[in-house]
Amino acid sequence: MNNTEKLYKVVADLFRVEPAELNEDSSQDTIPNWDSLGMVNLISELEQTFGVEFDLLEIADFKTVGIIKSTLADKGVEF
Secondary structure, three states: OOOHHHHHHHHHHHHHOHHHOOOOOEEOOOOOOOOOHHHEEEHHHHHHHHHHOOHHHHHHHHEEEEHHHHHHHHHOOOO
């Protein structure tokens, strides 16, 4: 499983959607279960899955899956 698939799996599992439904533009507006509590769980899962830590400014920018992917790439995760 590549890192894009891992990212989509984390998002899909947490928000109870199919990974095939996700794309770079998927967001709180397009995923019904993506709420504030879900965001806390998402951050925790992403940090564990990819072995990174996010700061508050990064988290505040997490508006889409694409932005999350870009932030992970900035932390050295290869996509």
